[in-house]
Amino acid sequence: MSVNTMRHARCRPRTKEMTRTLVDPLRSIFSCNLTAVDRQVFLTGFMRAHWTRNLSFALQSFRRCNRWQPVQTLAKCLVPLTDKCRRSDIVAVKVIRLHMSHADQLLSNDADLRLIHVVRDPRGMIESWKRLAAAHRRSMFHMRLNAKLICQRMLTDCRIRSELELKYPGRILLLRYEDLVAAPDTVIDHVYNGLLQLALPSNVVNAIKRQLHATSGNGPTGTLRRNGTATAANWHRTIDSELLTYTTFTCRQLLDQLHYN
Numbered sequence: 595m596s597v598n599t600m601r602h603a604r605c606r607p608r609t610k611e612m613t614r615t616l617v618d619p620l621r622s623i624f625s626c627n628l629t630a631v632d633r634q635v636f637l638t639g640f641m642r643a644h645w646t647r648n649l650s651f652a653l654q655s656f657r658r659c660n661r662w663q664p665v666q667t668l669a670k671c672l673v674p675l676t677d678k679c680r681r682s683d684i685v686a687v688k689v690i691r692l693h694m695s696h697a698d699q700l701l702s703n704d705a706d707l708r709l710i711h712v713v714r715d716p717r718g719m720i721e722s723w724k725r726l727a728a729a730h731r732r733s734m735f736h737m738r739l740n741a742k743l744i745c746q747r748m749l750t751d752c753r754i755r756s757e758l759e760l761k762y763p764g765r766i767l768l769l770r771y772e773d774l775v776a777a778p779d780t781v782i783d784h785v786y787n788g789l790l791q792l793a794l795p796s797n798v799v800n801a802i803k804r805q806l807h808a809t810s811g812n813g814p815t816g817t818l819r820r821n822g823t824a825t826a827a828n829w830h831r832t833i834d835s836e837l838l839t840y841t842t843f844t845c846r847q848l849l850d851q852l853h854y855n
Contacts, residue, residue: 617696623687624704626679628672636672637664652678684790691747694754701762708789709762711755714771714826715854716745717841721829724837738840745845752851765789770852775819775826778802 622630640646642664647657655678659671679685694711701707720741724732759766767789774781779799786794806819819825842849849855 613696613699616692617699620687620689620700621703623679624685624700624707626676626685628676628679629669633668636660636668652682683792693747694751694758698754698758698761701758701765707765709758709766710769710785710789711751711766712769712771713748713752713852715829715852716741716748716845716848717833717838717854718771718826718829719744720837720841721833734834734836737834737837738844741837741841742844745841745848749848749851752848772826774802775806775823778806 619631619635622628635641641653641657647654653675656671656675659674660667697709701709720737723740724737755766755768767785769781769785782799782802783794786792786798806821806823808820810820
């Protein structure tokens with residue numbers, strides 16, 4: 595890939611097929627119509643990976659049920675999971691890198707739907723990717739390309755989110771990862787009392803604090819941290835100075851908009 599190609603790098607184009615693939619399963623999950631979700635979602639990838647086994651407390655009983663013969667037992671194990679979903683006051687889905695334009699369709703179809711837009715300082719994201727990437731993807735060229743693409747993408751999402759906030763007032767919350775780890779009580783209060791208009795359950799803040807201040811971490815792909823605040827800020831002392839300069843310059847508009855001074 596030439597430098598000129600990098601200068602004009604773009605994310606994948608969004609097609610109608612891609613939209614259906616992303617949006618339709620989310621609609622089914624939010625309506626607890628889990629049998630309408632492609633069965634491969636429950637049989638492969640995230641649901642079968644060893645490192646994800648403790649990431650969702652709500653799914654643990656389902657995963658135990660569907661552990662040994664997943665193809666044969668899936669239909670049976672989906673029944674209690676569907677019942678649990680329908681009894682729940684809140685149905686939440688964490689979606690990584692869903693383009694903000696898709697959120698418009700979801701919000702327009704469900705008046706009860708709320709959106710939390712979680713962001714992180716792109717310099718911290720780039721440094722995390724660098725540690726996790728395969729050796730051949732750690733070159734400065736690839737890191738700079740990643741920085742350029744992610745900041746373009748995040749800036750577009752922020753612009754669309756601002757438009758959606760006007761279209762769906764009171765239904766969207768911007769949440770910075772750094773604020774969550776620094777002041778979980780305040781942020782979770784904003785989520786429940788502000789966005790959801792619900793009383794804050796007494797066990798939620800404690801559970802999050804246990805995640806951010808655990809006795810030991812569980813690796814870069816896990817969610818347990820001995821010091822969540824330190825984890826969020828570690829990139830300040832580990833990032834390559836050349837990459838830091840490039841990312842700060844390239845992402846200046848995004849950094850200003852999200853108040854990452």
